[in-house]
Amino acid sequence: MALTLRRRSLAAPAAAIAAATLASACTGGTKEGEVKIGFITALTGPVAFAGRTFANGIELAVDQVNREGYLGGGRKIKLVKKEGAEKPSQAVDQARQLAVDQSVVGALCCILSPVAGAVKVITTDAELPLNIYGATDLGLQDPPYVVRTTTLPQVANKHLAQAVAADAEPASVAYVVTQDNSGWVSQYQSFKEGFAGTGVRDLGTVNTLAAQTDFSGAAGELMAKNPEAIVISTLQQSTISLVKALRARGYQGLLITTEVVGSPGAFKAAGATLAGVPFPVYFFAGKAGPAGQEFARSYEAEYGTDPDAYAAQGYMAAFMMATAVKNAGADPTRESVTKALSDIERLDDTIYGTVRFRDGQLYAPDSIVHITWTKDGRQREWAPAGAGAA
Amino acid sequence: MLFLQQLVNGISLGAVYALFAVGFGVVFSTMRILNLAQGVYATWGALFAYWTITEAGLPFAVAVLAGALAGAVTAVAVDQIAFQPLRSRGGGEQLLGTIITSVALWISLREAASLATGAAPLGFPPGTVPNDLLQVGGVRVLMTQILAIVCAVAVTAAIHLILHRTRLGSAIRAVGHDRGAAMLGGVDPRVAILTAAALAGAATGLAGVFFAAGQTFTFGLGDGLLLHGFAAVVIGGMGDVRGAAFGGFLIGVVQVLSAQYISASFQDAITFGLLLAVLVARPRGLFRTVELGRA
Numbered sequence: 001m002a003l004t005l006r007r008r009s010l011a012a013p014a015a016a017i018a019a020a021t022l023a024s025a026c027t028g029g030t031k032e033g034e035v036k037i038g039f040i041t042a043l044t045g046p047v048a049f050a051g052r053t054f055a056n057g058i059e060l061a062v063d064q065v066n067r068e069g070y071l072g073g074g075r076k077i078k079l080v081k082k083e084g085a086e087k088p089s090q091a092v093d094q095a096r097q098l099a100v101d102q103s104v105v106g107a108l109c110c111i112l113s114p115v116a117g118a119v120k121v122i123t124t125d126a127e128l129p130l131n132i133y134g135a136t137d138l139g140l141q142d143p144p145y146v147v148r149t150t151t152l153p154q155v156a157n158k159h160l161a162q163a164v165a166a167d168a169e170p171a172s173v174a175y176v177v178t179q180d181n182s183g184w185v186s187q188y189q190s191f192k193e194g195f196a197g198t199g200v201r202d203l204g205t206v207n208t209l210a211a212q213t214d215f216s217g218a219a220g221e222l223m224a225k226n227p228e229a230i231v232i233s234t235l236q237q238s239t240i241s242l243v244k245a246l247r248a249r250g251y252q253g254l255l256i257t258t259e260v261v262g263s264p265g266a267f268k269a270a271g272a273t274l275a276g277v278p279f280p281v282y283f284f285a286g287k288a289g290p291a292g293q294e295f296a297r298s299y300e301a302e303y304g305t306d307p308d309a310y311a312a313q314g315y316m317a318a319f320m321m322a323t324a325v326k327n328a329g330a331d332p333t334r335e336s337v338t339k340a341l342s343d344i345e346r347l348d349d350t351i352y353g354t355v356r357f358r359d360g361q362l363y364a365p366d367s368i369v370h371i372t373w374t375k376d377g378r379q380r381e382w383a384p385a386g387a388g389a390a
Numbered sequence: 391m392l393f394l395q396q397l398v399n400g401i402s403l404g405a406v407y408a409l410f411a412v413g414f415g416v417v418f419s420t421m422r423i424l425n426l427a428q429g430v431y432a433t434w435g436a437l438f439a440y441w442t443i444t445e446a447g448l449p450f451a452v453a454v455l456a457g458a459l460a461g462a463v464t465a466v467a468v469d470q471i472a473f474q475p476l477r478s479r480g481g482g483e484q485l486l487g488t489i490i491t492s493v494a495l496w497i498s499l500r501e502a503a504s505l506a507t508g509a510a511p512l513g514f515p516p517g518t519v520p521n522d523l524l525q526v527g528g529v530r531v532l533m534t535q536i537l538a539i540v541c542a543v544a545v546t547a548a549i550h551l552i553l554h555r556t557r558l559g560s561a562i563r564a565v566g567h568d569r570g571a572a573m574l575g576g577v578d579p580r581v582a583i584l585t586a587a588a589l590a591g592a593a594t595g596l597a598g599v600f601f602a603a604g605q606t607f608t609f610g611l612g613d614g615l616l617l618h619g620f621a622a623v624v625i626g627g628m629g630d631v632r633g634a635a636f637g638g639f640l641i642g643v644v645q646v647l648s649a650q651y652i653s654a655s656f657q658d659a660i661t662f663g664l665l666l667a668v669l670v671a672r673p674r675g676l677f678r679t680v681e682l683g684r685a
Binding site: 180 | 508511515516523535604606607608610645650658
């Protein structure tokens with residue numbers, strides 16, 4: 001009897017929830033001209049410094065889309081923000097909240113690959129189209145429900161390695177990698193692929209760990225190999241610490257790294273030790289086309305600083321989602337936005353110039369620029385000064 | 391030559407662990423608190439040192455003192471906010487209760503540091519840290535590494551002398567041994583505990599400053615120090631600051647040499663394997679100490 005009563009007492013709220021869910025599902029994605037796009041933010045947690053920059057780019061794009069009436073018909077995008085802190089469990093909880101809200105017709109997420117991997121399972125189950133804006137591990141995209149506008153660093157790293165081999169002509173190279181992070185291993189391998197067959201002698205690899213904070217040993221091991229160039233494929237903090245440790249110990253050779261040092265925050269932490277260290281980016285205001293120049297101007301006006309690669313990636317993610325919403329018709333639903341995202345094969349006049357999509361992944365190889373910091377904290381295109389012996 | 395180079399690197403890293411372990415050991419032996427919030431004292435020490443240089447424009451020597459002071463103030467504040475109420479209600483002797491309390495403080499102070507820094511990586515600006523490079527034969531030693539080693543030895547010696555050669559030190563040890571008996575003997579336990587907390591916090595703050603010097607750090611700086619510092623203090627012994635310091639130096643050397651000659655992937659496994667081996671062979675640490683199981 002008690003069990004029956006308990007069942008009855010649970011039945012009413014369960015029915016109410018089901019009815020509400022069904023009702024919201026029938027309302028489609030629009031409400032008073034608003035189209036809701038979920039945005040799992042990372043304004044707190046371990047990579048909040050990057051999360052803020054990605055968010056700046058996304059918010060700027062949405063403001064611009066709404067201001068210019070890009071969607072047509074007086075419709076506007078409303079970002080439904082959920083703080084995931086780039087922690088898998090928290091981000092998954094937020095993804096679940098977005099998944100049950102049927103008025104949300106698309107989602108933007110994820111800087112870290114493990115977080116993206118966890119979130120995409122939830123969104124795919126809910127048939128909620130997801131655009132990954134920052135995670136770099138290969139194969140994360142999974143169309144039709146998961147696409148990615150992250151500009152792949154692997155392609156850019158290989159490109160940079162080939163340019164360094166041709167222009168700076170170091171006789172030898174050593175590598176250092178965060179070996180317990182698949183994303184960084186993948187980036188390290190792309191550098192190796194770039195140097196393969198160029199005649200640059202591979203002196204070996206020094207492994208570090210994601211949780212490692214002291215790099216005196218790694219620096220000593222690298223310098224003992226006496227390479228003319230060192231490729232650093234590690235987390236941002238590790239990269240800056242390694243650059244500092246190597247330079248402080250008198251290493252004079254060429255240091256090569258990834259886009260991870262491209263943010264103003266990275267230069268603030270590292271200072272002039274980053275001067276002359278080449279890294280590849282897809283967006284550099286100094287070489288951008290008209291749309292990129294306009295983005296740089298708008299970003300500087302809004303946030304008081306030049307946009308970096310992360311801001312550009314955020315902007316591009318929101319712009320692609322807006323384009324899909326626009327193409328999805330007057331009353332966009334998850335289904336129509338999913339189809340519209342999958343149908344995008346090429347976008348012209350973006351901040352990267354012309355970009356193409358293959359299997360849900362953005363490609364923009366023509367946009368890659370090799371840049372470096374100057375001692376006074378500006379970015380310029382990299383030109384080899386010659387690789388000296390260590 | 392590479393071995394000597396890495397030995398120096400290990401000793402200098404061990405010096406940081408030693409400073410941390412000394413602080414950790416003082417708190418445990420005095421208050422019977424396994425304080426997992428100790429790591430964030432190092433974080434806040436490093437942050438205040440950083441701000442002393444970047445915001446106030448003061449030299450590194452002042453920043454070091456500011457870091458030590460910040461560590462001490464944080465430690466005293468944590469003790470008075472979190473642990474004193476437990477002690478006053480008779481719960482201060484319960485190891486589990488204080489551990490849970492210290493975890494809460496750890497997370498709170500860590501998130502506060504995250505908010506204060508925007509979770510961004512920070513680094514002392516070039517030229518503000520004495521990073522002269524000394525070459526002894528083929529071995530390169532940075533001035534910050536030398537300073538860390540000298541500081542660790544000096545602080546360990548100073549705290550040992552305070553604890554064993556002064557009336558205040560005797561009072562601290564008496565409170566650690568039996569608070570009730572110490573009170574009957576005329577000792578004010580609150581003064582002894584606050585002094586111990588301040589000493590521990592200052593040593594931990596210094597660990598944070600020297601850990602941050604010459605590289606980048608984030609609000610999570612103290613987390614790595616906590617695990618290695620804890621291993622150091624268990625290996626060396628919680629009841630003797632010299633043992634804790636020795637454990638710190640040993641952990642640093644083992645960590646760097648194992649990464650160089652065995653595998654960087656297993657450096658932590660080797661470090662904590664050493665901890666297990668010591669616990670099995672000498673449950674009370676390499677030096678004479680108190681036992682963890684005491685409540």
